[in-house]
Amino acid sequence: MGNNPSMLTQYDIEEVQEHCNNLCGVSLSFFCDYAAKFCLDVNQQEIVSLYQRFCQLDRNAKGFISADEFMSVPEFAMNPLAQRLLKMVDGLNFKDFVAFLSTFGPRASIEQKIGLIFKVYDSDGNGKVTFNDILEVLRDLTGSFMSDDQREDVLTQLLQEAGYTMDSCLLLDDFIHIFANSDMKMEVEVPVD
Template sequence: MMGSSPSLPARKIRNLSDSTGFSTEQIEILHRRFLHLTDGKSTMSKSSFDNIPDLDNNPIKSRIVNAFFDGRNLGLQSNETVNEITFENFLSTLTFFQHVDNHHPKEELEYCRTEKLKFLFRMYDTNGDGKITLEELREIVDELLSKKSKTDKTSSIADAAMLEAANICVGEMEADQLYEAITFHDFLQIMQDLKIESKMHVRFLQMDTTAMCK
């Protein structure tokens, strides 16, 4: 039938459901969306994300997109970037955006929270050295402000954020103390009150896939 899309084998869908936590129905929908984004190809490039309107207004769109191609999120040993990802890669990264409610066991909720925060931390730790430096923090603020020409404002906000991070993680700083970067341990302290379990979700992937569902 014209406009139809190839479906995944039932066994593969079940295996993906077991490994990712997505329901079989969700996997089928996401597979159709994957094919919609790639024009039916079996692999996806970064340019495919240009077809997601909800991402266009996101100030950290590039970081979100890059996360799907970051080796650290794909089970690789380094932070190298890959050029193409498969549907399985796409789905495994989407697991970080799954909504988790409070009905899950405490241990599972804590694990999910930590994994989401690791993913978020990696988005900001662009060079993969395990730390968010002041320079990386300035880049984040710059993107959030979307005003790259106003470097003074960016620097002052980033400097204040780094100082606040220092106060949270090591207490009041002495005049001669230097807080160089935010480690993941520090990041956990800073984000301890954030309900990350429900903040990260897949809403940005909503799109009209009618053509792919016929």
């Protein structure tokens, strides 16, 4: 796939759709168990729009987007979790870029969205989220608005309400159990020119 939006062919579009349908075979392993069929429904115009945006971000036409290029997006750079997200998005090629963004689409399953959230908390990638992992994310999100003691108290209470303790190691299934019944909204609309 070239980095010129006009070079995106019908074959390329179909290849991106197929790639998203086979997410388990790519480096985005956190989608593996709960891959949604989002990209089956992505229309060609959405893929072309995403490709144009990808090319704008890929300033050096390398075929992937670096961490610095992601940080050039003000909404991304201002996100308090930007550094955690960078670990997931640094070096994405176009196909993986679409697969990653599909998590924020309205057709993505709740399990796919929770899988992304889990990955944000599981910063060391060991498949477990500890009390301290969650505390670090809370620290990133709340900054100086809460003290460490306040964060610990809130987190302890939330874990207890969900049936867990400070010593619990949460797995992806635990996150699904906790979040599946919530009214979580994690959607971004893809603008189509």
